[in-house]
């Protein structure tokens with residue numbers, strides 16, 4: 001026990017703090033819910049990201065172990081761990097990007113909406129911390145139901161007077177990742193070559209893969225369209241059932257969250273042409289929030305792209321999606337405004 005794991009990142013025998021202060025330029029990133037099924041592999045992936053200089057891992061349980069473990073990786077980011085509500089403010093102070101995978105996941109038979117009761121309160125309290133300690137940070141919200149938790153976060157930030165819609169992004173990347181994979185399987189090509197826009201929201205019929213806009217340009221039979229749309233919409237349930245009570249997607253979700261966070265960081269750095277789908281405040285439809293392609297820049301979601309031309313099938317699916325989304329958004333808003 002001569003060299004105890006450095007929970008606050010201050011090993012006994014470190015000669016100076018110069019790496020944290022004057023090391024490679026990079027961004028400060030916090031993960032809230034870092035000890036969870038998503039949080040752990042996401043912590044690993046963010047520690048590997050060369051754009052990250054400081055990585056704060058916060059949870060209400062087990063963050064010391066995850067921090068000690070990840071901090072031994074010989075990559076650039078300095079890792080610090082934070083445990084419990086009393087340490088939330090320290091975890092958040094100075095952060096450029098906050099990623100939130102905190103909250104309970106689905107079990108077989110549950111919808112994402114069934115998670116609302118518990119996760120709504122968790123997201124509310126974490127966002128109150130963000131408003132207080134790092135109001136200028138970009139927020140990547142993963143906790144479900146995303147269709148309601150993003151409106152909750154917006155209301156918390158409005159109340160605190162810190163709301164900037166460009167900086168609040170619901171993470172729907174897993175739907176895109178799944179759509180790219182399933183479309184590539186059907187076409188018999190490499191998924192890395194495929195780009196499927198997925199719009200709407202992040203739950204059941206609100207997940208709308210726009211198969212008419214797939215790149216590279218291709219066409220599908222109506223049977224393929226039905227199969228692909230259903231598989232993308234139910235991809236999460238496929239994993240929940242296969243895990244049989246042991247949780248929902250964690251590894252593919254961590255991959256998707258890391259991909260999205262990296263895009264946000266490249267945008268913050270000023271890279272041009274960074275475009276991802278995300279559930280954001282939007283005027284693309286009459287709903288106050290909607291997922292579409294957005295361009296990420298120094299201030300977050302700087303441009304929101306329109307839906308583009310839709311087929312009749314997609315227009316019908318959009319109508320269904322909007323109906324469900326409207327209720328989920330309202331539920332989130334009234335949770336905070338009650």
Ligand code: NAI
Pocket residue numbers: 032033034035036037038039058059060061101102103104105106115119122126141142143144145146171172173174175202247248249250253
């Ligand atoms: P998990 O239960 O394995 O981990 C959640 C972690 O959050 C736990 O370590 C728990 O201690 C922590 N936590 C609970 N309350 C907290 C609080 N107040 N502050 C900080 N941490 C807190 O769950 P898992 O599988 O990691 O899923 C997390 C969330 O992500 C769930 O809500 C799930 O539905 C959602 N999810 C979202 C997806 C998306 O595409 N946006 C995809 C898959 C899951």
